[in-house]
Amino acid sequence: MRFTFLLLCCLLVSCQNTDGPAPPTEDVYAPPGMVEADRERHVWQKPGVVIEVLGDIEEKVIADIGAGEGFFARRLAPLADRVIAIEIDQRWIDYLDTVRMTELPAALQPRLEPRLALPDDPLLAENEVDIVLFVNTLYLIENQEDYLRKLIPALRPGGRVVIVDWKKEDTALGPDPADRIGLSALAGILETAGFEVVSTDNTTLDYQYIMVAEKK
Structure with missing residues:
Protein backbone atom coordinates (compact mmCIF):
# COMPACT_ATOMS: atom_id res chain seq x y z
CA MET A 1 0.00 0.00 0.00
CA ARG A 2 2.86 2.39 0.79
CA PHE A 3 4.33 1.64 -2.66
CA THR A 4 1.05 2.52 -4.36
CA PHE A 5 0.57 5.63 -2.24
CA LEU A 6 4.03 6.94 -3.09
CA LEU A 7 3.49 6.32 -6.79
CA LEU A 8 0.14 8.10 -6.73
CA CYS A 9 1.68 11.02 -4.90
CA CYS A 10 4.33 11.22 -7.60
CA LEU A 11 1.62 11.31 -10.27
CA LEU A 12 -0.29 14.06 -8.47
CA VAL A 13 2.83 16.20 -8.23
CA SER A 14 3.52 15.63 -11.92
CA CYS A 15 0.03 16.81 -12.88
CA GLN A 16 0.63 20.08 -11.04
CA ASN A 17 3.86 20.79 -12.93
CA THR A 18 3.09 22.78 -16.07
CA ASP A 19 6.57 22.00 -17.46
CA GLY A 20 5.87 18.27 -17.53
CA PRO A 21 6.01 15.51 -14.95
CA ALA A 22 8.75 15.70 -12.36
CA PRO A 23 11.08 12.67 -12.29
CA PRO A 24 10.16 10.25 -9.50
CA THR A 25 12.47 9.95 -6.52
CA GLU A 26 14.37 6.73 -5.84
CA ASP A 27 12.18 6.20 -2.75
CA VAL A 28 9.30 5.42 -5.08
CA TYR A 29 11.23 2.47 -6.49
CA ALA A 30 12.38 1.03 -3.16
CA PRO A 31 9.39 0.82 -0.81
CA PRO A 32 10.04 -0.67 2.64
CA GLY A 33 7.81 -3.68 1.94
CA MET A 34 9.71 -4.99 -1.09
CA VAL A 35 11.32 -8.43 -0.90
CA GLU A 36 15.04 -8.48 -0.20
CA ALA A 37 16.04 -9.73 -3.67
CA ASP A 38 14.13 -6.87 -5.27
CA ARG A 39 15.70 -4.40 -2.86
CA GLU A 40 19.19 -5.69 -3.68
CA ARG A 41 18.55 -5.30 -7.39
CA HIS A 42 17.22 -1.81 -6.78
CA VAL A 43 20.63 -0.81 -5.42
CA TRP A 44 22.63 -1.80 -8.48
CA GLN A 45 19.95 -1.49 -11.15
CA LYS A 46 19.16 2.16 -10.28
CA PRO A 47 15.68 2.06 -11.82
CA GLY A 48 15.24 5.80 -11.36
CA VAL A 49 18.18 6.41 -13.69
CA VAL A 50 16.73 4.14 -16.36
CA ILE A 51 13.25 5.65 -16.08
CA GLU A 52 14.65 9.17 -16.39
CA VAL A 53 16.32 8.10 -19.65
CA LEU A 54 12.86 7.25 -20.99
CA GLY A 55 11.89 10.91 -20.63
CA ASP A 56 8.33 12.17 -20.29
CA ILE A 57 6.27 8.97 -20.43
CA GLU A 58 2.99 10.27 -19.04
CA GLU A 59 1.21 9.79 -22.38
CA LYS A 60 3.48 7.10 -23.82
CA VAL A 61 2.94 3.42 -24.49
CA ILE A 62 5.96 1.33 -23.52
CA ALA A 63 6.77 -2.25 -24.49
CA ASP A 64 8.90 -3.90 -21.81
CA ILE A 65 10.53 -6.81 -23.64
CA GLY A 66 11.42 -9.69 -21.34
CA ALA A 67 9.49 -8.17 -18.45
CA GLY A 68 10.07 -11.19 -16.20
CA GLU A 69 8.79 -10.58 -12.69
CA GLY A 70 7.91 -7.00 -13.65
CA PHE A 71 10.79 -5.15 -12.03
CA PHE A 72 10.35 -2.28 -14.47
CA ALA A 73 6.81 -2.91 -15.69
CA ARG A 74 5.31 -2.48 -12.22
CA ARG A 75 7.23 0.76 -11.74
CA LEU A 76 6.39 2.18 -15.16
CA ALA A 77 2.68 1.33 -15.29
CA PRO A 78 1.54 4.06 -12.85
CA LEU A 79 3.68 6.63 -14.69
CA ALA A 80 2.96 5.83 -18.35
CA ASP A 81 -0.21 5.69 -20.42
CA ARG A 82 0.25 1.91 -20.81
CA VAL A 83 2.96 -0.70 -20.38
CA ILE A 84 2.89 -3.87 -22.45
CA ALA A 85 4.87 -6.46 -20.49
CA ILE A 86 6.17 -8.90 -23.09
CA GLU A 87 7.11 -12.45 -22.11
CA ILE A 88 7.42 -15.79 -23.92
CA ASP A 89 6.44 -18.04 -21.00
CA GLN A 90 2.81 -18.24 -19.90
CA ARG A 91 3.94 -18.66 -16.30
CA TRP A 92 5.43 -15.16 -16.33
CA ILE A 93 2.28 -13.81 -17.94
CA ASP A 94 0.21 -15.32 -15.14
CA TYR A 95 2.59 -13.86 -12.56
CA LEU A 96 2.47 -10.41 -14.14
CA ASP A 97 -1.31 -10.55 -14.21
CA THR A 98 -1.24 -11.23 -10.47
CA VAL A 99 1.10 -8.27 -10.00
CA ARG A 100 -1.33 -6.10 -11.95
CA MET A 101 -4.29 -7.15 -9.83
CA THR A 102 -2.58 -6.98 -6.44
CA GLU A 103 -0.14 -4.07 -6.69
CA LEU A 104 -2.07 -1.56 -8.77
CA PRO A 105 -5.31 0.15 -7.76
CA ALA A 106 -8.29 -0.68 -9.95
CA ALA A 107 -8.06 2.61 -11.84
CA LEU A 108 -4.46 1.91 -12.88
CA GLN A 109 -4.72 -1.80 -13.66
CA PRO A 110 -5.53 -1.25 -17.38
CA ARG A 111 -2.15 0.46 -17.71
CA LEU A 112 -0.30 -2.85 -17.30
CA GLU A 113 -0.92 -5.39 -20.05
CA PRO A 114 0.93 -8.72 -19.84
CA ARG A 115 1.29 -10.13 -23.35
CA LEU A 116 2.49 -13.54 -24.46
CA ALA A 117 4.79 -13.31 -27.47
CA LEU A 118 7.22 -15.49 -29.44
CA PRO A 119 10.96 -15.82 -28.92
CA ASP A 120 11.55 -14.22 -32.32
CA ASP A 121 8.60 -11.81 -32.45
CA PRO A 122 7.20 -9.40 -29.81
CA LEU A 123 3.79 -9.49 -31.56
CA LEU A 124 3.30 -5.74 -31.38
CA ALA A 125 0.73 -4.09 -33.63
CA GLU A 126 1.57 -1.38 -36.13
CA ASN A 127 2.07 2.04 -34.52
CA GLU A 128 1.29 0.58 -31.10
CA VAL A 129 4.17 1.84 -28.97
CA ASP A 130 6.33 4.89 -28.37
CA ILE A 131 9.20 3.23 -26.52
CA VAL A 132 10.58 -0.30 -26.50
CA LEU A 133 12.61 -1.15 -23.41
CA PHE A 134 15.07 -4.03 -23.17
CA VAL A 135 16.68 -4.68 -19.78
CA ASN A 136 19.10 -7.62 -19.60
CA THR A 137 17.16 -9.24 -22.45
CA LEU A 173 27.01 -9.64 -11.66
CA GLY A 174 25.90 -10.81 -15.06
CA PRO A 175 26.45 -13.61 -17.59
CA ASP A 176 29.71 -14.81 -19.07
CA PRO A 177 31.35 -11.88 -20.90
CA ALA A 178 31.47 -14.02 -24.03
CA ASP A 179 27.66 -14.01 -24.09
CA ARG A 180 27.33 -10.25 -23.84
CA ILE A 181 26.95 -7.66 -26.61
CA GLY A 182 29.63 -5.01 -26.81
CA LEU A 183 28.67 -1.39 -27.41
CA SER A 184 30.19 -1.17 -30.87
CA ALA A 185 28.59 -4.45 -31.89
CA LEU A 186 25.20 -3.30 -30.62
CA ALA A 187 25.51 0.00 -32.47
CA GLY A 188 26.20 -1.94 -35.67
CA ILE A 189 23.22 -4.24 -35.11
CA LEU A 190 20.91 -1.28 -34.54
CA GLU A 191 22.18 0.54 -37.61
CA THR A 192 21.64 -2.49 -39.83
CA ALA A 193 18.17 -3.04 -38.36
CA GLY A 194 17.07 0.48 -39.29
CA PHE A 195 17.86 2.53 -36.18
CA GLU A 196 20.14 5.45 -35.42
CA VAL A 197 21.95 5.56 -32.08
CA VAL A 198 21.28 8.85 -30.30
CA SER A 199 22.97 8.31 -26.94
CA THR A 200 25.20 5.88 -25.06
CA ASP A 201 25.96 5.77 -21.34
CA ASN A 202 28.59 3.30 -20.19
CA THR A 203 29.35 4.80 -16.79
CA THR A 204 26.20 5.57 -14.77
CA LEU A 205 25.29 1.93 -14.06
CA ASP A 206 27.86 -0.36 -12.44
CA TYR A 207 27.27 -3.48 -14.53
CA GLN A 208 25.29 -2.28 -17.53
CA TYR A 209 25.32 0.28 -20.29
CA ILE A 210 22.35 2.23 -21.64
CA MET A 211 21.93 2.80 -25.36
CA VAL A 212 19.09 4.79 -26.93
CA ALA A 213 18.25 4.59 -30.62
CA GLU A 214 15.52 6.03 -32.84
CA LYS A 215 14.11 4.51 -35.98
CA LYS A 216 15.42 6.22 -39.11
Missing part, protein backbone atom coordinates in the same frame (compact mmCIF):
# COMPACT_ATOMS: atom_id res chain seq x y z
CA LEU A 138 18.55 -8.43 -25.89
CA TYR A 139 21.67 -10.56 -25.42
CA LEU A 140 19.39 -13.58 -24.90
CA ILE A 141 17.62 -13.14 -28.24
CA GLU A 142 19.01 -15.41 -30.93
CA ASN A 143 18.77 -13.14 -33.96
CA GLN A 144 18.93 -9.64 -32.54
CA GLU A 145 18.98 -7.82 -35.87
CA ASP A 146 15.82 -9.51 -37.16
CA TYR A 147 14.06 -8.97 -33.83
CA LEU A 148 14.90 -5.27 -33.79
CA ARG A 149 13.78 -4.90 -37.39
CA LYS A 150 10.35 -6.24 -36.42
CA LEU A 151 10.01 -3.33 -34.00
CA ILE A 152 10.12 -0.69 -36.73
CA PRO A 153 6.44 -0.94 -37.79
CA ALA A 154 5.30 -1.03 -34.15
CA LEU A 155 7.01 2.23 -33.25
CA ARG A 156 5.10 5.45 -33.65
CA PRO A 157 6.72 8.53 -35.22
CA GLY A 158 9.64 9.56 -33.04
CA GLY A 159 9.64 6.12 -31.46
CA ARG A 160 12.79 4.76 -29.90
CA VAL A 161 14.34 1.76 -28.25
CA VAL A 162 16.16 1.91 -24.92
CA ILE A 163 18.56 -0.95 -24.33
CA VAL A 164 20.02 -1.65 -20.90
CA ASP A 165 22.38 -4.59 -21.13
CA TRP A 166 25.48 -6.06 -19.53
CA LYS A 167 28.85 -4.43 -20.16
CA LYS A 168 31.10 -6.72 -22.15
CA GLU A 169 33.64 -7.14 -19.37
CA ASP A 170 34.07 -9.03 -16.13
CA THR A 171 31.60 -7.68 -13.59
CA ALA A 172 30.44 -8.87 -10.18
Whole structure:
Protein backbone atom coordinates (compact mmCIF):
# COMPACT_ATOMS: atom_id res chain seq x y z
CA MET A 1 0.00 0.00 0.00
CA ARG A 2 2.86 2.39 0.79
CA PHE A 3 4.33 1.64 -2.66
CA THR A 4 1.05 2.52 -4.36
CA PHE A 5 0.57 5.63 -2.24
CA LEU A 6 4.03 6.94 -3.09
CA LEU A 7 3.49 6.32 -6.79
CA LEU A 8 0.14 8.10 -6.73
CA CYS A 9 1.68 11.02 -4.90
CA CYS A 10 4.33 11.22 -7.60
CA LEU A 11 1.62 11.31 -10.27
CA LEU A 12 -0.29 14.06 -8.47
CA VAL A 13 2.83 16.20 -8.23
CA SER A 14 3.52 15.63 -11.92
CA CYS A 15 0.03 16.81 -12.88
CA GLN A 16 0.63 20.08 -11.04
CA ASN A 17 3.86 20.79 -12.93
CA THR A 18 3.09 22.78 -16.07
CA ASP A 19 6.57 22.00 -17.46
CA GLY A 20 5.87 18.27 -17.53
CA PRO A 21 6.01 15.51 -14.95
CA ALA A 22 8.75 15.70 -12.36
CA PRO A 23 11.08 12.67 -12.29
CA PRO A 24 10.16 10.25 -9.50
CA THR A 25 12.47 9.95 -6.52
CA GLU A 26 14.37 6.73 -5.84
CA ASP A 27 12.18 6.20 -2.75
CA VAL A 28 9.30 5.42 -5.08
CA TYR A 29 11.23 2.47 -6.49
CA ALA A 30 12.38 1.03 -3.16
CA PRO A 31 9.39 0.82 -0.81
CA PRO A 32 10.04 -0.67 2.64
CA GLY A 33 7.81 -3.68 1.94
CA MET A 34 9.71 -4.99 -1.09
CA VAL A 35 11.32 -8.43 -0.90
CA GLU A 36 15.04 -8.48 -0.20
CA ALA A 37 16.04 -9.73 -3.67
CA ASP A 38 14.13 -6.87 -5.27
CA ARG A 39 15.70 -4.40 -2.86
CA GLU A 40 19.19 -5.69 -3.68
CA ARG A 41 18.55 -5.30 -7.39
CA HIS A 42 17.22 -1.81 -6.78
CA VAL A 43 20.63 -0.81 -5.42
CA TRP A 44 22.63 -1.80 -8.48
CA GLN A 45 19.95 -1.49 -11.15
CA LYS A 46 19.16 2.16 -10.28
CA PRO A 47 15.68 2.06 -11.82
CA GLY A 48 15.24 5.80 -11.36
CA VAL A 49 18.18 6.41 -13.69
CA VAL A 50 16.73 4.14 -16.36
CA ILE A 51 13.25 5.65 -16.08
CA GLU A 52 14.65 9.17 -16.39
CA VAL A 53 16.32 8.10 -19.65
CA LEU A 54 12.86 7.25 -20.99
CA GLY A 55 11.89 10.91 -20.63
CA ASP A 56 8.33 12.17 -20.29
CA ILE A 57 6.27 8.97 -20.43
CA GLU A 58 2.99 10.27 -19.04
CA GLU A 59 1.21 9.79 -22.38
CA LYS A 60 3.48 7.10 -23.82
CA VAL A 61 2.94 3.42 -24.49
CA ILE A 62 5.96 1.33 -23.52
CA ALA A 63 6.77 -2.25 -24.49
CA ASP A 64 8.90 -3.90 -21.81
CA ILE A 65 10.53 -6.81 -23.64
CA GLY A 66 11.42 -9.69 -21.34
CA ALA A 67 9.49 -8.17 -18.45
CA GLY A 68 10.07 -11.19 -16.20
CA GLU A 69 8.79 -10.58 -12.69
CA GLY A 70 7.91 -7.00 -13.65
CA PHE A 71 10.79 -5.15 -12.03
CA PHE A 72 10.35 -2.28 -14.47
CA ALA A 73 6.81 -2.91 -15.69
CA ARG A 74 5.31 -2.48 -12.22
CA ARG A 75 7.23 0.76 -11.74
CA LEU A 76 6.39 2.18 -15.16
CA ALA A 77 2.68 1.33 -15.29
CA PRO A 78 1.54 4.06 -12.85
CA LEU A 79 3.68 6.63 -14.69
CA ALA A 80 2.96 5.83 -18.35
CA ASP A 81 -0.21 5.69 -20.42
CA ARG A 82 0.25 1.91 -20.81
CA VAL A 83 2.96 -0.70 -20.38
CA ILE A 84 2.89 -3.87 -22.45
CA ALA A 85 4.87 -6.46 -20.49
CA ILE A 86 6.17 -8.90 -23.09
CA GLU A 87 7.11 -12.45 -22.11
CA ILE A 88 7.42 -15.79 -23.92
CA ASP A 89 6.44 -18.04 -21.00
CA GLN A 90 2.81 -18.24 -19.90
CA ARG A 91 3.94 -18.66 -16.30
CA TRP A 92 5.43 -15.16 -16.33
CA ILE A 93 2.28 -13.81 -17.94
CA ASP A 94 0.21 -15.32 -15.14
CA TYR A 95 2.59 -13.86 -12.56
CA LEU A 96 2.47 -10.41 -14.14
CA ASP A 97 -1.31 -10.55 -14.21
CA THR A 98 -1.24 -11.23 -10.47
CA VAL A 99 1.10 -8.27 -10.00
CA ARG A 100 -1.33 -6.10 -11.95
CA MET A 101 -4.29 -7.15 -9.83
CA THR A 102 -2.58 -6.98 -6.44
CA GLU A 103 -0.14 -4.07 -6.69
CA LEU A 104 -2.07 -1.56 -8.77
CA PRO A 105 -5.31 0.15 -7.76
CA ALA A 106 -8.29 -0.68 -9.95
CA ALA A 107 -8.06 2.61 -11.84
CA LEU A 108 -4.46 1.91 -12.88
CA GLN A 109 -4.72 -1.80 -13.66
CA PRO A 110 -5.53 -1.25 -17.38
CA ARG A 111 -2.15 0.46 -17.71
CA LEU A 112 -0.30 -2.85 -17.30
CA GLU A 113 -0.92 -5.39 -20.05
CA PRO A 114 0.93 -8.72 -19.84
CA ARG A 115 1.29 -10.13 -23.35
CA LEU A 116 2.49 -13.54 -24.46
CA ALA A 117 4.79 -13.31 -27.47
CA LEU A 118 7.22 -15.49 -29.44
CA PRO A 119 10.96 -15.82 -28.92
CA ASP A 120 11.55 -14.22 -32.32
CA ASP A 121 8.60 -11.81 -32.45
CA PRO A 122 7.20 -9.40 -29.81
CA LEU A 123 3.79 -9.49 -31.56
CA LEU A 124 3.30 -5.74 -31.38
CA ALA A 125 0.73 -4.09 -33.63
CA GLU A 126 1.57 -1.38 -36.13
CA ASN A 127 2.07 2.04 -34.52
CA GLU A 128 1.29 0.58 -31.10
CA VAL A 129 4.17 1.84 -28.97
CA ASP A 130 6.33 4.89 -28.37
CA ILE A 131 9.20 3.23 -26.52
CA VAL A 132 10.58 -0.30 -26.50
CA LEU A 133 12.61 -1.15 -23.41
CA PHE A 134 15.07 -4.03 -23.17
CA VAL A 135 16.68 -4.68 -19.78
CA ASN A 136 19.10 -7.62 -19.60
CA THR A 137 17.16 -9.24 -22.45
CA LEU A 138 18.55 -8.43 -25.89
CA TYR A 139 21.67 -10.56 -25.42
CA LEU A 140 19.39 -13.58 -24.90
CA ILE A 141 17.62 -13.14 -28.24
CA GLU A 142 19.01 -15.41 -30.93
CA ASN A 143 18.77 -13.14 -33.96
CA GLN A 144 18.93 -9.64 -32.54
CA GLU A 145 18.98 -7.82 -35.87
CA ASP A 146 15.82 -9.51 -37.16
CA TYR A 147 14.06 -8.97 -33.83
CA LEU A 148 14.90 -5.27 -33.79
CA ARG A 149 13.78 -4.90 -37.39
CA LYS A 150 10.35 -6.24 -36.42
CA LEU A 151 10.01 -3.33 -34.00
CA ILE A 152 10.12 -0.69 -36.73
CA PRO A 153 6.44 -0.94 -37.79
CA ALA A 154 5.30 -1.03 -34.15
CA LEU A 155 7.01 2.23 -33.25
CA ARG A 156 5.10 5.45 -33.65
CA PRO A 157 6.72 8.53 -35.22
CA GLY A 158 9.64 9.56 -33.04
CA GLY A 159 9.64 6.12 -31.46
CA ARG A 160 12.79 4.76 -29.90
CA VAL A 161 14.34 1.76 -28.25
CA VAL A 162 16.16 1.91 -24.92
CA ILE A 163 18.56 -0.95 -24.33
CA VAL A 164 20.02 -1.65 -20.90
CA ASP A 165 22.38 -4.59 -21.13
CA TRP A 166 25.48 -6.06 -19.53
CA LYS A 167 28.85 -4.43 -20.16
CA LYS A 168 31.10 -6.72 -22.15
CA GLU A 169 33.64 -7.14 -19.37
CA ASP A 170 34.07 -9.03 -16.13
CA THR A 171 31.60 -7.68 -13.59
CA ALA A 172 30.44 -8.87 -10.18
CA LEU A 173 27.01 -9.64 -11.66
CA GLY A 174 25.90 -10.81 -15.06
CA PRO A 175 26.45 -13.61 -17.59
CA ASP A 176 29.71 -14.81 -19.07
CA PRO A 177 31.35 -11.88 -20.90
CA ALA A 178 31.47 -14.02 -24.03
CA ASP A 179 27.66 -14.01 -24.09
CA ARG A 180 27.33 -10.25 -23.84
CA ILE A 181 26.95 -7.66 -26.61
CA GLY A 182 29.63 -5.01 -26.81
CA LEU A 183 28.67 -1.39 -27.41
CA SER A 184 30.19 -1.17 -30.87
CA ALA A 185 28.59 -4.45 -31.89
CA LEU A 186 25.20 -3.30 -30.62
CA ALA A 187 25.51 0.00 -32.47
CA GLY A 188 26.20 -1.94 -35.67
CA ILE A 189 23.22 -4.24 -35.11
CA LEU A 190 20.91 -1.28 -34.54
CA GLU A 191 22.18 0.54 -37.61
CA THR A 192 21.64 -2.49 -39.83
CA ALA A 193 18.17 -3.04 -38.36
CA GLY A 194 17.07 0.48 -39.29
CA PHE A 195 17.86 2.53 -36.18
CA GLU A 196 20.14 5.45 -35.42
CA VAL A 197 21.95 5.56 -32.08
CA VAL A 198 21.28 8.85 -30.30
CA SER A 199 22.97 8.31 -26.94
CA THR A 200 25.20 5.88 -25.06
CA ASP A 201 25.96 5.77 -21.34
CA ASN A 202 28.59 3.30 -20.19
CA THR A 203 29.35 4.80 -16.79
CA THR A 204 26.20 5.57 -14.77
CA LEU A 205 25.29 1.93 -14.06
CA ASP A 206 27.86 -0.36 -12.44
CA TYR A 207 27.27 -3.48 -14.53
CA GLN A 208 25.29 -2.28 -17.53
CA TYR A 209 25.32 0.28 -20.29
CA ILE A 210 22.35 2.23 -21.64
CA MET A 211 21.93 2.80 -25.36
CA VAL A 212 19.09 4.79 -26.93
CA ALA A 213 18.25 4.59 -30.62
CA GLU A 214 15.52 6.03 -32.84
CA LYS A 215 14.11 4.51 -35.98
CA LYS A 216 15.42 6.22 -39.11
